Amino acid sequence: MKTVIVAALLAILVRAAALAQPGQPPADAKPASSNVPGVPFPGIDSERRAYFRILAPEAKNVSVGLPGGRAATKGADGVWTVTSDPLAPGFHYYSITVDGATVSDPASESYFGTGRMSSGIEVPSPGEDFYLPKDVPHGDIRAHYYFARSTGKIRRCFVYTPPGYDTNLPARYPVLYLQHGMGEDARGWPTQGRVGFILDNLIATGKARPMIVVMADGDITPGAMSGPGRGGGPMFWDKFTQVLIEDIIPMIDATYRTIPDREDRALAGLSLGGTQTMEITQAHLDDFAYIGIFSAPFGFPQIPEGFHGLLGDPAAFARQVKVLFISLGTAEGGMTASGRNFHLALEKAGIKHVYYESQGTAHEWQTWRRSLYHFAPLLFQATQDSNP
Amino acid sequence: MKTVIVAALLAILVRAAALAQPGQPPADAKPASSNVPGVPFPGIDSERRAYFRILAPEAKNVSVGLPGGRAATKGADGVWTVTSDPLAPGFHYYSITVDGATVSDPASESYFGTGRMSSGIEVPSPGEDFYLPKDVPHGDIRAHYYFARSTGKIRRCFVYTPPGYDTNLPARYPVLYLQHGMGEDARGWPTQGRVGFILDNLIATGKARPMIVVMADGDITPGAMSGPGRGGGPMFWDKFTQVLIEDIIPMIDATYRTIPDREDRALAGLSLGGTQTMEITQAHLDDFAYIGIFSAPFGFPQIPEGFHGLLGDPAAFARQVKVLFISLGTAEGGMTASGRNFHLALEKAGIKHVYYESQGTAHEWQTWRRSLYHFAPLLFQATQDSNP
Numbered sequence: 060m061k062t063v064i065v066a067a068l069l070a071i072l073v074r075a076a077a078l079a080q081p082g083q084p085p086a087d088a089k090p091a092s093s094n095v096p097g098v099p100f101p102g103i104d105s106e107r108r109a110y111f112r113i114l115a116p117e118a119k120n121v122s123v124g125l126p127g128g129r130a131a132t133k134g135a136d137g138v139w140t141v142t143s144d145p146l147a148p149g150f151h152y153y154s155i156t157v158d159g160a161t162v163s164d165p166a167s168e169s170y171f172g173t174g175r176m177s178s179g180i181e182v183p184s185p186g187e188d189f190y191l192p193k194d195v196p197h198g199d200i201r202a203h204y205y206f207a208r209s210t211g212k213i214r215r216c217f218v219y220t221p222p223g224y225d226t227n228l229p230a231r232y233p234v235l236y237l238q239h240g241m242g243e244d245a246r247g248w249p250t251q252g253r254v255g256f257i258l259d260n261l262i263a264t265g266k267a268r269p270m271i272v273v274m275a276d277g278d279i280t281p282g283a284m285s286g287p288g289r290g291g292g293p294m295f296w297d298k299f300t301q302v303l304i305e306d307i308i309p310m311i312d313a314t315y316r317t318i319p320d321r322e323d324r325a326l327a328g329l330s331l332g333g334t335q336t337m338e339i340t341q342a343h344l345d346d347f348a349y350i351g352i353f354s355a356p357f358g359f360p361q362i363p364e365g366f367h368g369l370l371g372d373p374a375a376f377a378r379q380v381k382v383l384f385i386s387l388g389t390a391e392g393g394m395t396a397s398g399r400n401f402h403l404a405l406e407k408a409g410i411k412h413v414y415y416e417s418q419g420t421a422h423e424w425q426t427w428r429r430s431l432y433h434f435a436p437l438l439f440q441a442t443q444d445s446n447p
Numbered sequence: 448m449k450t451v452i453v454a455a456l457l458a459i460l461v462r463a464a465a466l467a468q469p470g471q472p473p474a475d476a477k478p479a480s481s482n483v484p485g486v487p488f489p490g491i492d493s494e495r496r497a498y499f500r501i502l503a504p505e506a507k508n509v510s511v512g513l514p515g516g517r518a519a520t521k522g523a524d525g526v527w528t529v530t531s532d533p534l535a536p537g538f539h540y541y542s543i544t545v546d547g548a549t550v551s552d553p554a555s556e557s558y559f560g561t562g563r564m565s566s567g568i569e570v571p572s573p574g575e576d577f578y579l580p581k582d583v584p585h586g587d588i589r590a591h592y593y594f595a596r597s598t599g600k601i602r603r604c605f606v607y608t609p610p611g612y613d614t615n616l617p618a619r620y621p622v623l624y625l626q627h628g629m630g631e632d633a634r635g636w637p638t639q640g641r642v643g644f645i646l647d648n649l650i651a652t653g654k655a656r657p658m659i660v661v662m663a664d665g666d667i668t669p670g671a672m673s674g675p676g677r678g679g680g681p682m683f684w685d686k687f688t689q690v691l692i693e694d695i696i697p698m699i700d701a702t703y704r705t706i707p708d709r710e711d712r713a714l715a716g717l718s719l720g721g722t723q724t725m726e727i728t729q730a731h732l733d734d735f736a737y738i739g740i741f742s743a744p745f746g747f748p749q750i751p752e753g754f755h756g757l758l759g760d761p762a763a764f765a766r767q768v769k770v771l772f773i774s775l776g777t778a779e780g781g782m783t784a785s786g787r788n789f790h791l792a793l794e795k796a797g798i799k800h801v802y803y804e805s806q807g808t809a810h811e812w813q814t815w816r817r818s819l820y821h822f823a824p825l826l827f828q829a830t831q832d833s834n835p
Contacts, residue, residue, distance in 0.1 A: 249590075
């Protein structure tokens with residue numbers, strides 16, 4: 060008991076000392092796990108404040124582009140100090156602006172997001188470890204190159220093969236196709252999204268079936284969008300639909316040990332990838348029986364017109380679509396409202412679906428990691444008994 | 448003929464126009480392939496000059512950290528312009544310095560090098576395409592996580608499995624363990640080094656045997672080096688030797704379809720990874736029959752004392768070591784001289800080896816890409832007939 064009191068007093072003193080020196084991280088601050096090896100800053104304390112240090116001796120103005128960032132102050136050593144407000148748990152992009160130049164922090168790992176190589180900070184989430192690496196069997200995340208006839212170019216995708224894939228050679232697996240959002244690319248899910256660890260952990264505890272996950276470029280980065288495909292039709296990613304249906308799926312089925320039918324194939328996506336998922340599954344419902352829509356920004360199908368009128372026939376829809384999963388973060392503002400309204404309309408119309416809200420998270424990766432964690436266990440259960 | 452002359456005149460006029468406006472790229476300049484999608488700068492012209500654009504309206508001083516960089520000049524629009532001297536072909540790290548802050552360029556892909564997330568620029572090499580993606584069968588580069596008992600931690604390595612690995616299920620493959628240099632990590636070879644494309648192209652043309660390539664963290668990043676392992680013995684990467692021998696090799700042999708014997712196992716490395724290769728193969732010659740040392744910075748084994756005296760018995764050495772490969776770039780200064788001297792000493796002592804010099808390249812990735820391109824075809828030829 061005495062020890063506890065002493066520890067509590069000590070914690071208060073440490074905190075007071077930290078407050079007494081603005082910008083000085085308290086003793087409980089640790090380097091962010093998103094830092095490059097051996098680099099102490101940015102650091103994060105137990106209240107999820109982030110501490111940045113930027114050496115810029117000649118600069119007049121330095122700031123960190125991050126929600127809740129404060130003005131940087133310059134020390135005598137030319138090091139600028141920024142302390143953030145407490146941050147939401149999970150992954151946040153950030154940038155540094157030095158005298159008007161918005162650049163990336165070489166102390167942080169870089170992530171392709173917001174259309175550029177951005178810095179990022181991983182903020183721990185106490186009690187939430189479903190996306191952390193654990194000592195369980197791990198699948199592989201493969202960078203796979205293929206020639207797409209529909210574009211005449213070599214493209215890259217990422218393929219998660221589950222634990223046991225390389226040793227249990229007779230086994231075949233269902234496939235989840237999982238799309239990123241605007242300004243990101245196929246690297247988003249395996250890197251920021253932690254697909255490997257989420258699936259490894261779900262599979263190790265028997266909560267999800269071993270599955271293959273394919274993550275392809277959705278051609279919705281700003282660069283891709285400014286290309287000739289834009290504005291040419293109702294979707295500016297027309298070409299991606301063709302690449303997915305005509306190139307990627309046949310290539311995956313020919314290269315990996317998949318179960319190549321619609322009952323063992325899912326399509327899901329986040330943000331604009333969720334919008335793509337809706338458009339592609341409505342046009343190609345013969346290819347997918349599972350649908351996941353995470354934080355879709357541009358509305359939802361009409362009821363009863365959507366899915367070629369299938370939303371007007373709940374029984375027929377439920378026979379065709381084994382799982383329709385809609386998710387949102389509660390801090391997504393208008394998008395949260397739009398998703399809730401669609402969920403309520405589905406409910407009112409008696410259309411079978413699963414609705415999930417990520418508490419306290421915005422239009423960001425923690426929402427989508429949690430969405431995947433709740434979506435993946437629902438997948439491919441209809442065919443569970445018929446496959447190894 | 449007329450067309451040719453007009454085109455030539457036009458080219459001269461374009462060049463003249465470019466010269467008339469310092470910093471303006473000529474018409475033949477193209478975005479670097481290392482840029483993020485859709486970003487025009489940095490650009491590279493046909494003389495391999497690089498053109499940078501940095502928006503920094505309030506800055507007093509901007510420069511680009513790159514060999515042959517010139518002073519940046521500020522335009523009325525707040526955009527700073529830098530034009531480099533002609534660059535050597537291949538990959539170069541670069542950074543941007545804005546008023547004393549050395550940062551990364553969000554317009555460039557980021558690469559872990561020099562101990563941080565650095566920007567990089569890929570300069571084309573006319574007539575040299577062995578490391579470019581082609582429409583040939585592609586292997587996969589897998590990010591593989593494993594628990595290392597010798598460190599008690601989960602670690603990541605990258606594993607190249609060759610084309611056909613996933614469909615030709617009875618086949619087993621020899622393994623090349625390939626190490627990065629100081630300030631880099633396991634990402635160096637698959638990303639900057641283009642291992643996948645180099646092997647894909649060599650295998651497609653029958654120049655190299657299909658093989659597995661394993662690329663692991665060598666624990667020689669600055670962060671790792673400042674840890675408790677440093678200075679504890681003759682090597683500050685003691686732990687890596689143990690991880691490789693006791694954890695990685697058994698894990699790879701248990702996970703992938705390898706041929707698990709020394710005649711089908713190679714170890715190679717670049718720079719400090721070359722030094723590690725020498726130390727590890729001398730201590731564990733029962734595990735490796737092929738040795739590749741690319742641009743080793745800290746000297747070479749003594750003759751005849753090296754390899755436990757085996758360098759004093761050329762016939763015995765040649766029986767044990769199927770290939771000893773030494774390589775250097777001709778522009779590596781003292782390191783070039785050191786490698787040449789070792790080559791000459793080996794030759795004088797009658798010790799079988801292969802020596803390769805990369806013309807005109809320094810201590811950089813183009814030297815090591817070429818080294819791999821010349822090394823890989825020599826591998827596992829002694830056992831070629833006995834395996835599928």
